[in-house]
Amino acid sequence: MDEPTASLARHESEALFELIDRLKQRGISIIYISHRMDEVYRLADRITILRDGRHLLTAPLTDVTPEQIVEGIVGKKIEGQLSYRARDHAVHDGAPLLEVRGLNAGHRVRDVSFTLRPGEILGLAGLMGSGRTELARALFGIDKVDSGEVLLRGKKVTLATPQQAINAGIALIPEDRRAQGLVLEHSVQDNLLLPLLGQIQRGPLLDGAKGKELSSSLIKRFAVKVAHPNRPVRLLSGGNQQKVVIAKWLGTDPDILILDEPTAGVDIGTKSEILDMIRELASAGKAVIVISSEYPELLAVSDRVLVLKDGSIIRDIPRSEIADEEYLQLAVQGV
Numbered sequence: 001m002d003e004p005t006a007s008l009a010r011h012e013s014e015a016l017f018e019l020i021d022r023l024k025q026r027g028i029s030i031i032y033i034s035h036r037m038d039e040v041y042r043l044a045d046r047i048t049i050l051r052d053g054r055h056l057l058t059a060p061l062t063d064v065t066p067e068q069i070v071e072g073i074v075g076k077k078i079e080g081q082l083s084y085r086a087r088d089h090a091v092h093d094g095a096p097l098l099e100v101r102g103l104n105a106g107h108r109v110r111d112v113s114f115t116l117r118p119g120e121i122l123g124l125a126g127l128m129g130s131g132r133t134e135l136a137r138a139l140f141g142i143d144k145v146d147s148g149e150v151l152l153r154g155k156k157v158t159l160a161t162p163q164q165a166i167n168a169g170i171a172l173i174p175e176d177r178r179a180q181g182l183v184l185e186h187s188v189q190d191n192l193l194l195p196l197l198g199q200i201q202r203g204p205l206l207d208g209a210k211g212k213e214l215s216s217s218l219i220k221r222f223a224v225k226v227a228h229p230n231r232p233v234r235l236l237s238g239g240n241q242q243k244v245v246i247a248k249w250l251g252t253d254p255d256i257l258i259l260d261e262p263t264a265g266v267d268i269g270t271k272s273e274i275l276d277m278i279r280e281l282a283s284a285g286k287a288v289i290v291i292s293s294e295y296p297e298l299l300a301v302s303d304r305v306l307v308l309k310d311g312s313i314i315r316d317i318p319r320s321e322i323a324d325e326e327y328l329q330l331a332v333q334g335v
């Protein structure tokens with residue numbers, strides 16, 4: 001089973017774990033591939049750690065600590081990866097960068113209102129079907145807005161198309177990178193340059209040398225592991241594909257970045273890099289919206305969490321008031 005819970009809600013994951021327990025009782029052997037430590041410790045009897053195609057160890061799970069597993073996978077110690085790190089919140093005291101007032105879009109976004117300030121990381125939590133992704137799509141001009149207002153720096157804007165959202169300084173890292181974020185048969189370089197063609201245009205043509213230079217700088221900046229920029233992006237690992245998606249949109253230098261499940265199906269090392277990148281963007285004055293089903297990750301970066309249910313915001317919780325993951329889980333369930 002290769003990352004079988006990547007697209008499952010929590011109750012669906014539990015149903016899968018119960019099925020695995022029954023299969024084990026029937027004498028069926030299972031190889032379970034996962035980057036999630038809680039799942040590994042919930043299911044496994046033994047663990048094998050691989051890095052860069054090489055076998056590092058195989059041992060009973062009881063003989064290996066979570067820290068040793070992470071260090072083995074990444075090749076170095078990662079401390080405080082999922083710990084909330086207080087930042088300089090002075091940047092939040094200014095006027096809101098984004099204001100959403102009474103937004104309605106289809107059946108999954110209902111009367112949504114919130115503000116987002118420069119330097120703030122806003123987490124969106126909710127069950128599958130709560131409207132988190134649909135809200136992101138509406139703000140990026142993919143889904144039609146039926147009513148409501150969106151203001152940027154106090155001025156009303158129309159976000160009827162993705163191009164209008166991009167022009168307004170908004171970027172979206174989509175939930176499904178392979179179906180929505182990449183052209184799989186195209187090269188890494190071509191994928192990186194797709195939103196940046198205006199930067200390399202020379203008259204009616206594109207400057208190939210400038211494009212190569214720009215894509216190479218993004219590959220280096222975001223530590224994308226690729227043998228050559230002209231290799232098809234489909235050949236990259238999931239983590240490196242996600243880096244390409246993030247790199248190409250950050251190349252547009254957006255003021256507002258929306259990330260929908262940004263660490264789904266990536267390894268622990270890449271996950272740590274993405275979380276650090278989110279913190280750095282906020283510290284630089286960008287406004288960030290993070291959608292995640294992984295509550296520890298959401299709590300590690302968010303300054304404030306909006307809880308959605310049936311397309312509406314039911315809670316707006318400062319990070320300082322969220323004691324732990326269980327508190328957030330109960331809030332999402334409406335308790």
